[in-house]
Amino acid sequence: MYYEPGKTPHGLPHDPFKSCVIPRPIGWISTVDTQGQDNLAPYSQFQNVTFDPPIVMFSANQTTQGERKDSVRNAEQTGQFVWNMATYALRDAVNISAEELPHGIDEFERAGLEKLPSRLVKPKRVKGSPIQFECEYLNTLRFPGTPPMGTVDVVFGRVVAIHIDDEVINDQGLVDVLKIQPLARMGYYDYTYVDNQFRMVIPGNSKALLAGLEGSPDKAAQATPER
Numbered sequence: 001m002y003y004e005p006g007k008t009p010h011g012l013p014h015d016p017f018k019s020c021v022i023p024r025p026i027g028w029i030s031t032v033d034t035q036g037q038d039n040l041a042p043y044s045q046f047q048n049v050t051f052d053p054p055i056v057m058f059s060a061n062q063t064t065q066g067e068r069k070d071s072v073r074n075a076e077q078t079g080q081f082v083w084n085m086a087t088y089a090l091r092d093a094v095n096i097s098a099e100e101l102p103h104g105i106d107e108f109e110r111a112g113l114e115k116l117p118s119r120l121v122k123p124k125r126v127k128g129s130p131i132q133f134e135c136e137y138l139n140t141l142r143f144p145g146t147p148p149m150g151t152v153d154v155v156f157g158r159v160v161a162i163h164i165d166d167e168v169i170n171d172q173g174l175v176d177v178l179k180i181q182p183l184a185r186m187g188y189y190d191y192t193y194v195d196n197q198f199r200m201v202i203p204g205n206s207k208a209l210l211a212g213l214e215g216s217p218d219k220a221a222q223a224t225p226e227r
C-alpha cells in the first residue's frame, strides 16, 4: 500500500502511522507546578537524544481541548522534570496516569503510587520504578499541526542525576533489562515489554566508535587522540 498522510486516504480501518515506529520507550514524566502540585503522565514519543551530556526529550501533542499539556507547562515554568522507567509490573499505573484530568489533580495519588523525593530537582520520583533521571529543562520545539491535538511541544532536558535500583544491576555491573521488563508502546492500544535480548558489536576496531555505541564518555575520551 501507499498513501500520503493528510493528502490521500490510507484506506485501512485504523491509521497505521503509530504502528510503524515501534516499540517506543515510555517517558513517564513527573513534574510539579509553581504551586507545588505534583503531576505524572506517560509519553511514548520519548527518547534519549545524546549521551555526553545526557539529554532526553518527550513530545506532547495538545490536549483534546487544544491546550498545552500540564507536563509541558510545568517543565517550562519550573525548569525541571523527572523521567521514570515504566515497567510491565507498573503498566496499570502508567495507564491510569494518562487520564485527561483537570489541572491540579495528582496522578500519583490517582494511580495509587508512592512518591520518592529527588535530590537535585523538585518533581518527585515514582517509587517502584527501577530507574529515574532527574532533568533540567533545556528548551521546547513547537511544531504547528492540525487542531485540536496536532500541534506538538517537543521538550528537551539535560539529565543531571540518575537513580538505578541496585536490585536491577547484575553481577557484571550491567543494567538487568530482563529483570526490569521495560514497557513499550506499539500502535493502536497495544503494548509490549522487553523479554529477550541479543548482542551485536560494530565490526572493525574503532574503540571510539564502540565507546559511542556503549554511550561511555570516559572510554570515548581515552580512545580519541588529542588534537
Ligand SMILES: Cc1cc2nc3c(=O)[nH]c(=O)nc-3n(C[C@H](O)[C@H](O)[C@H](O)COP(=O)(O)O)c2cc1C
Pocket (backbone or CB within 6 Å): 026, 039, 040, 041, 042, 043, 044, 045, 046, 059, 060, 061, 062, 068, 069, 070, 071, 072, 094, 095, 097, 098, 099, 100, 101, 185
Ligand atoms: C502509554 C502512553 C503513552 C502516551 N504517549 C503520549 C505522547 O507521546 N504524547 C502525548 O501527547 N500524549 C501521550 N499520551 C497521553 C498523555 O499521557 C495524556 O494526554 C495525559 O493526560 C497528559 O497529562 P499531562 O497534561 O498531565 O501532561 C500517552 C498515553 C499513554 C497511556
